[in-house]
Amino acid sequence: MANGLPRDGNNKLSQVSATQLVKAKSVTVGTSAVEVTFGANSERIFVVLQHLNASGDIYVGGSDVTSAKGIKIAQNVINSITLTKGAVLYAISTVAGQDLRVMECI
Numbered sequence: 001m002a003n004g005l006p007r008d009g010n011n012k013l014s015q016v017s018a019t020q021l022v023k024a025k026s027v028t029v030g031t032s033a034v035e036v037t038f039g040a041n042s043e044r045i046f047v048v049l050q051h052l053n054a055s056g057d058i059y060v061g062g063s064d065v066t067s068a069k070g071i072k073i074a075q076n077v078i079n080s081i082t083l084t085k086g087a088v089l090y091a092i093s094t095v096a097g098q099d100l101r102v103m104e105c106i
Contacts, residue, residue: 024103029058030096033065037089038104047089048103049079056095065090073100 027036037047051058051073059070060081070092073079083089091100 022103022105024101027091027100027102029091029093029098029100031093033063033090033092035063035088036060036091036100036102037083037087040086040088043106044083044085044087045105046080046082048105049073049081050077050101051075051079052099052101053095053097056093056098058091058093058098058100060089060091063088063090065092067092067094 023038025038027034029036036049037044049060052075054075057067058073059065059067060073061070071081073091081089
């Protein structure tokens with residue numbers, strides 16, 4: 001994949017569907033760390049997150065994320081995070097049952 005676009009062996013653009021380029025899901029985040037990305041996808045460009053609940057805070061980071069060292073995801077705001085190849089993102093909340101929407105672009 002060059003410049004974020006899928007290419008074949010001859011460096012020509014490959015035909016792909018939109019569902020191959022964008023994935024979305026809803027993740028319930030609680031007081032234990034949970035993976036929010038779609039695994040260690042080496043072609044990921046960025047992840048968009050939206051915290052939909054009005055109560056509780058959500059923090060993201062590595063598998064050892066905590067509210068003390070994670071990055072806070074603002075409520076009802078679109079948050080975009082660029083990840084390095086192979087990175088996996090985790091989330092934790094101060095309150096169980098928080099709704100986090102995740103969209104991953106590859």
